[in-house]
Amino acid sequence: MSRSPASDSCSSGSPSPRPPGSNRRSFLRAVGGAAGAMAVSTSLTPRLWARLRRQSQLAEGLDAKAVATDEAFWLPVQDAYPVDRSLLNLNNGGVSPSPRQAQQALRRMQDFANQCPSRNLWRIQEPQRETVRQDLAELFGANAEEIAICRNATEALETVTFGLDLKPGDVVLSTNQDYPRMIHAWNQRAQREGIEFRQISLPTPSTAEQTVEAFARAITPQTKVLHFCHVINLTGQILPVRELCDLARSRGCLSLVDGAHAFGHLDFRGTDLGCDFYGTSLHKWMSAPFGTGMLYVRKEHIESVWPLFAHEHPRSEDIRKFEQIGTHPCPLVLSIAEAIKLHRQIGPARKEARLRSLRDHWAGPLSREPGIRFHTALESESSCGFATIEVPGIEAADLASHLWQKHRIVVSPIRHEEFQGIRVSSHVYTLRPELDRFVRAMQEVAREGLPA
Ligand SMILES: Cc1ncc(COP(=O)(O)O)c(C=O)c1O
Known part of the structure; x- marks a missing residue:
C-alpha cells in the first residue's frame, strides 16, 4: 500500500521475526521508550518504526509464565493506560480502555481529518485502513x-x-x-x-x-x-x-x-x-x-x-x-x-499468562471462601482472564451495587436463566493491590452479608 507523505501517522507493518532471548530491563525500555517516542511524534518515520520493531523483538524472548508474576515487567504496561485509579474497574470484559498511545493517535488523526475531511479523511486516511x-x-x-x-x-x-x-x-x-x-x-x-x-x-x-x-x-x-x-x-x-x-x-x-x-x-x-x-x-x-x-x-x-x-x-x-x-x-x-502495537510489545502469550495470573490472584483466595460459589472452572483449558462468582442468597445486582457504593469497585452483574453472579474481569493494567482490595470486600460480604 502506498502512503502519502502528507498523511498522518498510521503505525503498522509486518510482524517481527522471533528474536533471541532478552531480559526484563530491555522490555521496560521497550515499552517505556515507545511511549515517550509516540508522545512527541506526529508521524511514524521509518526510523521510529524500525526502533519499535527492535524493541518488540527484545521483548519477544521472555518466557510467558515467568513474566506473568514479575511486577516490574508490567509497570510500563500499567502506565500505558491513563485510567481513573480512584475506582477499580473490574468490568474490562464489557469494554476496555485504550492505551494512551491509541487515544493520542485517535485525537491526532481526528484533528488531521478535520482540516479538510474530503481530502484527509477520504483520500489519505481511508486507503491506510x-x-x-x-x-x-x-x-x-x-x-x-x-x-x-x-x-x-x-x-x-x-x-x-x-x-x-x-x-x-x-x-x-x-x-x-x-x-x-x-x-x-x-x-x-x-x-x-x-x-x-x-x-x-x-x-x-x-x-x-x-x-x-x-x-x-x-x-x-x-x-x-x-x-x-x-x-x-x-x-x-x-x-x-x-x-x-x-x-x-x-x-x-x-x-x-x-x-x-x-x-x-x-x-x-x-x-x-x-x-x-x-x-x-x-x-x-x-x-x-x-x-x-x-x-x-x-x-x-x-x-x-x-x-x-x-x-x-x-x-x-x-x-x-x-x-x-x-x-x-x-x-x-x-x-x-x-493497540496492536502494544499487544505485540507485550506478546500474546505473556498477555494471556498475565491475565490468568491476575484472575488467579483474586480467584485463589475467594475459591477458599466457603460463602462464595464459582460458576467458572479455573483450569487453564477452561478459562483465562475473568470469572463469575456468586454469594448464594445475594442478588448479583445488589452485590454489584454494594461493591460500587461502598468500595468504588465496578463489576458486571450476570443474570442467566440457570445461574447468576458477578463477572469479574481485570486487564493488563490492573494492579495486584487493587485486586487485594476486591478480595477483602468480597470476604466481608461472604462472611457478614450485605449491610442492612
Ligand atoms: C460474547 C459476545 N458477543 C458479542 C458481543 C457484542 O460485542 P460488541 O458490543 O462489540 O458488538 C459481546 C459484548 O459483550 C459479547 O460478550
Missing part, C-alpha cells in the same frame, strides 16, 4: 483478503447471520449462553424467514467433552450452521473451538464463532481453529478504540455471503464488500494499529 487489515490478518493468522474491519462484534457476526443463504426449515444450532444480540439476530431471521434457531443448554461450567457431545447429539440433517462463543461472556468459559469446527465440517455444517472475548485475550492463531467465520470486538481485550471490530471469512465463502450493507457486486469475492457502511470515522480504524 489496508495497513490495519494486514496487521489484523497477521495477528489472527489469516490472509488480509479474508479480514473485514467492522465497528464491533455485533456487526461482524450479524454480517454472517443475515448474509448466509438459508431456506425455511434449515436449522442453526447454538447455545443458551450465547450473546443476547446474536441470539436476537437468529431469532429475527427465524421469525421472518422460517429458518429454525435451536439453542442447547450447556452445564456451567462445562468440559470440552460435554460441549462437543451436546452439539454432536443436537445436529440433524437439517442443521446448516453451528454458532458458538470462543469464550462465553457470562462466565469466561473457553469452548473447544477446534473440535466444534471439526464437528461442524464433518457433519456438513458451517461454523460461525463469536470471538468477542477471545481475540486479544487468548494466544491463538485463527488458522488453528478451522472455523468458517469468526467475528470479534477489538475494544475489549485488544484495547483498541471503542467502535472497532473484525470479521474473518474463509476465502471460499466470501462470494456466497451477502453483505449487510449493499454493494454494487454483492456476490463479489472481495472482502471489502462487507465494509460498505458509508462515511465513518476512519481515525478509529487507523488507531487500531496502536
